[in-house]
Amino acid sequence: MDFGITGKVAIVTGGSSGIGKAIAQAFHDEGGIIIINGRDEAKLMAACADIGPRAHGIVADLAKPDGAGILNAFAKKFGDVEYLVNNIGIFESQDFFEIPDARWHEFFEANVMTGVRITRAVMKDMLARDSGSIVFISSDAGVRGIPWMAHYAMTKAAQFGVSRSLAELAKGTNVRVNSFLPGPTATDSVQTYFGGIAEQEGKTVNDVMTGYFRDHEPSSLIQRLIDPAMHGRAVVALAANPAMTGTAQRCDGGIIRSSI
Template sequence: MHIDLTGRTALVSASTAGIGFAIAKGLASAGAHTIINGRSEASVVESLDVLREAVPNADVRGIAGDVSTAEGVAKLTHVVPSVDILVNNAGIYGPEPFFDVSDDTWERFFQTNIMSGVRLARHYLRGMMERNNGRVVFISSESVLNIPTDMIHYGMTKTAQLSIARGLAKLAAGTAVTVNAVLPGPTLSEGVKAMLEEAASKEGKRIDEVAVEFVRTHRASSILQRPATVEEVANLVVYVCSPQASATTGAALRVDGGVVDSIV
């Protein structure tokens, strides 16, 4: 299968590193004019340099802006008023006991993980429907089904993304616009590597070894029995953004390595 996104403009929020960067790289490799987004100008510039080196002649640009705020989204949409592909990747996570999670933390997770995608979709989806063409993807998590007791605040936001994606897909019914959610499982992103670095150093092991042990201990239902790579997650997202995925909409698509113990 050859995915050709030439002539399409794609925006990936929070895409200077991790899964977001891998998605941006995949879309650029498929020929899309790809827009990288990050909070700081420095991180955007650095990521663009890495992307251009990895994908020679890539048609890419970067826009700094914090999409967890209405002001950041307004800045971004002013510079980029229209896109054909929107990947809502912005998200934060972090374990914290439920009884210690403050209102401010709940609000921060809500604004970053939920409202960033709501605001961007509210701006871009209308144009897609008018043009009768487009793709919207929310990067959710297997935590929507396996709510982690040490990250209930996170699991809530990921579940909300599924509701929003499904509702928007129904809103776009009868058009050639699709809206889907992708649910990664344990993924060896930069953020996860940073979390595991201390344990790896203490145990004298490589981070990838500690990551495998983490999955087998804390996600024992995993069929893959290892974390996914960011590229493996990005591959599914690029497909969902392609013309070949035209009959897939309103779906929650798992790339969780079989962590969720379900046949559907």
């Protein structure tokens, strides 16, 4: 299927690893010009080399006031930004009663405000030319809540409110804004996540991974981790569909016990 992405610019924040890199790869495979950002230049350049010749990276920290401007200006060198995927995020497993106030703020800054800042920079141009698509990478955690990572779940729920509000802001235009909800995914950072659970429960990482879905995610219908490439394909389809806006699209392996 031709999604009409060939030659169009797509920013994928935090696109040097994990789900972000898979999304960047999917846009590139459809012919897009891909812009990714991060704080580690060597990692960025390696990711660009992996993704392909139309992938370009820049060091830009969206947690800082000037980061969004740096990233947007760099992307505009390659043309109008048609797609923006807000993928930057952090997560961890931690006892609710042990999470300090500062950590709640850190999670909100990383998972919500990074997307707010770059969207604020990019969306005005989209509205001015009446064309563009924005996707916030949220999580199943934003719907169902996860007691061992409440601060993460809070930020993922907040992304729904931001994305729907911006979709309403763009009402009547050809600019669309959606959320995307991946479930547990086979990324490198998942090892760290399992390590946190193992520490809390006094088990080895291997023991936790062996019984993870049985013990922690029994509602998952597929009972396995999701290949990041599946998210890449799904985000491209969501971002390119002119009839989809203001929605929260699930790709969670059926872990949320609801059909809608």
